[in-house]
Amino acid sequence: MSSAFLFPGQGEQYPGMLHDLPAHPSAAAVLDEISAVLGHDVRAHDDERALRSNASVQLALFASGVAAWRTLDALGARPDYVAGHSIGSFAAAVAAGALALPDAVTAVRARGHAMETAYPHGYGMGVVLGLDERTVTRLAEQAGRPAQPVYATNVNAPRQIAVSGADPSVDRLLALALANGAAKARRLAVDVPSHCPLMAGPEQELAAVLSRLPLTRPRIPWAGNRGGRTLRSADAVREDLVHSVAHPVRWHDATSVLHERGVRLFVQVWPGDSLARLARAAFPDARATSMRAGPPEHILQLIRRVVSA
Incomplete structure (x- = not known):
């Protein structure tokens, strides 16, 4: 059996999350x-005012993910696979050894700035629970307007679909989803239209930045966002990081591949536990937990049990 570390994306941020990291020298470093x-x-990016900025949210999530992973790594808790949701994929790339930390900071800063500058207001995301991707896509076509597009985007689970676009159309889509039997339909704490064609410009800006940064073959297999595959080359990781902006995250596909490869322990790295909950629901025969469930030493013990099983 194997283990995987999961690095979360936007929606898991909260004020003080960098100050709540495990008190370990590796995290501080x-x-x-x-x-x-x-x-x-960077600690200034986690207060309530800073987290109103999409660019600050991305930096804070990236920093918290890498700092928490480095703490686990210093203790000897090392996964067989890594995966990151959206901005979390950059922290996962650092953990996999594909992207050096200073270069990752450069890319994350450019990514956040480009996305926030392109859509400073009037756009955002939501999530629909209880309807499949095909249905949500059809409802998005009904809710959208020529000047106010909306799209079905991330597939977090077979019946948990994110949506992105102009605020009025996102709201219309969420209302239509509820009217068509969705269990829940709500806005997300994301104020840009991530993972849809509206982000083509920021994606091109990120591509230009990443083209100048050196990436290496990941030491740990890295599950990508776009195709739901484990990637083992520097070029494949670079391409997937670029497409983390204007293309949907196929999260369920990625974790399903990890499960097929024998992963029976999914650990969500700091902050939050939404990815752990998704894994727990999707794979009843696996253990899924998060760093919020206990001290880092607890994760080390779980990984040792997986290795010895």
């Missing part, structure tokens, strides 16, 4: 290294 690249303390 990561935050200091990121701060040196930024030219200011």
